[in-house]
Each structure stands twice: as C-alpha cells, then as structure tokens.
Amino acid sequence: MQIKKYTAANKEAWNEVMPKHQKASKDYLDKLFSQKGFIIQSDADLLNLFSEISVKNKNVIHLCCNNGIELLSIKNMGAARCVGIDISEIAIEEAKERAEKFSIECEFICSDVFDIPHDYYNSFDIVHITSGCLGWIPDTNLFFSICRKLLVKGGVFLIHEIHPFSEMLPFDSNPIENKAQIIEPYFRSEPIVENSSLDYIGKTQYEAKTQYWFVHTISTLINSLSGNGFLIKRFIESTSDLSAGHGEIEKLNAGIPLGMIIFAEKL
Numbered sequence: 230m231q232i233k234k235y236t237a238a239n240k241e242a243w244n245e246v247m248p249k250h251q252k253a254s255k256d257y258l259d260k261l262f263s264q265k266g267f268i269i270q271s272d273a274d275l276l277n278l279f280s281e282i283s284v285k286n287k288n289v290i291h292l293c294c295n296n297g298i299e300l301l302s303i304k305n306m307g308a309a310r311c312v313g314i315d316i317s318e319i320a321i322e323e324a325k326e327r328a329e330k331f332s333i334e335c336e337f338i339c340s341d342v343f344d345i346p347h348d349y350y351n352s353f354d355i356v357h358i359t360s361g362c363l364g365w366i367p368d369t370n371l372f373f374s375i376c377r378k379l380l381v382k383g384g385v386f387l388i389h390e391i392h393p394f395s396e397m398l399p400f401d402s403n404p405i406e407n408k409a410q411i412i413e414p415y416f417r418s419e420p421i422v423e424n425s426s427l428d429y430i431g432k433t434q435y436e437a438k439t440q441y442w443f444v445h446t447i448s449t450l451i452n453s454l455s456g457n458g459f460l461i462k463r464f465i466e467s468t469s470d471l472s473a474g475h476g477e478i479e480k481l482n483a484g485i486p487l488g489m490i491i492f493a494e495k496l
C-alpha cells in the first residue's frame with residue numbers, strides 16, 4: 230500500500246481547512262485556556278479511565294493531536310512530559326502558540342505518524358489517540374506497531390474514537406429522513422475518497438482538496454492490537470457522537486453505537 234500517497238494528500242486537506250477552523254474557534258479556545266487548569270474533555274468514561282490509569286506524572290504522547298487542546302488539558306491534569314504529533318503545520322503552530330500563551334508545558338511536533346523520529350521510542354507511559362485519528366490511518370497494523378514502540382513496557386494505549394458501526398449511517402448533512410438507516414457498507418477494501426468540506430467547526434462549505442478516509446472494522450482493530458502485543462483491558466461502547474457529524478442520531482436516543490474507548494496495555 231502506498232501510505233504516503235494517502236497521508237500526503239490528507240496533510241494538504243488539513244492545512245487547507247485549519248484556517249477555517251481557527252477563524253471559527255481560535256478566540257473561543259484561547260478564552261477557555263485562559264482559565265488556569267482548564268480541561269476540555271467531558272466524556273465521563275474517558276475521565277474515569279484517566280483517573281484509573283492515573284495520568285498524573287505520566288509521560289503522554291497524543292498522535293494526530295490537531296491544535297493540541299486535548300493534550301494541553303492532559304497536561305493540566307498533572308501529566309509529566311507531554312508530546313503532541315500532527316501532520317498539519319498549521320495545527321501544530323496553533324498548538325504551540327496556545328501552549329506558550331498560557332504557559333502549559335507541552336512539546337508539539339509536526340510529523341506524519343508514520344515518520345515519528347526514533348528518539349521518541351520507549352519514552353511514554355501513555356499513547357493517546359482521539360476522535361477522528363484512525364480514519365486517516367491507511368494501515369492500522371503498521372500504525373499500532375509504531376504506537377507500541379513509543380511505549381515503555383506496561384504502557385497504556387488509550388483510544389477514544391468514532392465507533393466503526395457509525396460509518397454505515399448518514400451524516401447530519403445528508404437529507405435522508407431516517408437517520409438510523411444503514412446506507413453504507415461496513416466492510417471496505419478501499420478508502421473513501423472525499424472532496425467535501427472538512428470544516429465541521431465553522432460549518433463553511435467549499436470544494437476541499439482530496440482526502441482519503443479509512444473505515445477500520447472492530448475485528449481489524451482488535452487483530453492489529455493483539456498482533457502487536459497489546460492486551461485489551463477494556464472496550465467501552467457509547468452512544469456519544471465523536472464524529473461531529475452524527476448529532477441527529479445521538480439525539481434519537483435509540484441505543485446506536487457512535488463512540489468507543491479501547492484501553493490496551495503493552496505486554
């Protein structure tokens with residue numbers, strides 16, 4: 230598989246949308262982080278896990294961290310070394326700017342997750358990925374092998390992600406009336422090729438640069454984790470929309486899985 234073909238295109242698409250996200254949210258986010266110790270995470274299951282694995286004094290790396298707001302919050306929870314990696318220079322610039330402005334000590338590095346410098350290997354107690362990272366990853370097996378290398382023995386891989394089941398359902402922007410109707414396949418051998426707006430924050434519509442989105446089934450994720458020497462300690466499914474595009478389904482309150490947490494340990 231030509232991983233670079235996909236990640237290079239996705240980088241362009243993210244650099245294109247970041248100024249739109251910033252226009253809609255930068256000042257608001259600055260205001261939030263001007264409150265000392267601000268924490269953006271609100272998901273109860275995730276917060277419980279953070280306290281169970283005790284983020285305090287842990288070294289944490291957040292992959293596909295975008296503008297770093299989740300990592301800044303993890304630092305505010307008391308983590309030790311905090312490193313954020315993202316492929317978009319514009320996202321990383323914003324993350325660095327906010328960290329400096331509010332004196333929150335985090336390192337932000339612009340890199341493809343497939344090219345993380347080896348100096349970072351064996352350095353972290355927690356590798357974290359969150360909503361909308363896995364979809365940009367062409368090869369979960371290779372990606373999880375890198376996540377493993379970043380961790381110390383016994384380290385934790387904490388995934389807070391969009392539930393693959395939800396990939397079969399219509400987005401809010403789809404005019405279809407029955408939002409709970411399955412309209413897409415679960416199993417796909419090819420990525421979804423998109424040119425639609427990535428501005429889920431400012432909600433502007435534009436013809437976007439081509440993006441490649443990968444739907445990974447639950448079995449692919451579990452097999453990639455176990456194949457890379459991870460022990461799955463907890464798998465939590467929820468009805469919370471993490472995609473920013475399934476709010477209508479969430480409101481139906483119909484017991485449809487939209488979010489998930491996987492807590493795994495490096496053996």
Ligand SMILES: C[S@@+](CC[C@H](N)C(=O)[O-])C[C@H]1O[C@@H](n2cnc3c(N)ncnc32)[C@H](O)[C@@H]1O
Nearest residue numbers: 236243293295315316317341342359360361365
């Ligand atoms: C949906 S955002 C993640 C959002 C984050 N959870 C948040 O709520 O801010 C996806 C991020 O993944 C980054 N990304 C996509 N492919 C990547 C890659 N190959 N390496 C590093 N970052 C990547 C994008 O630049 C983007 O910032």
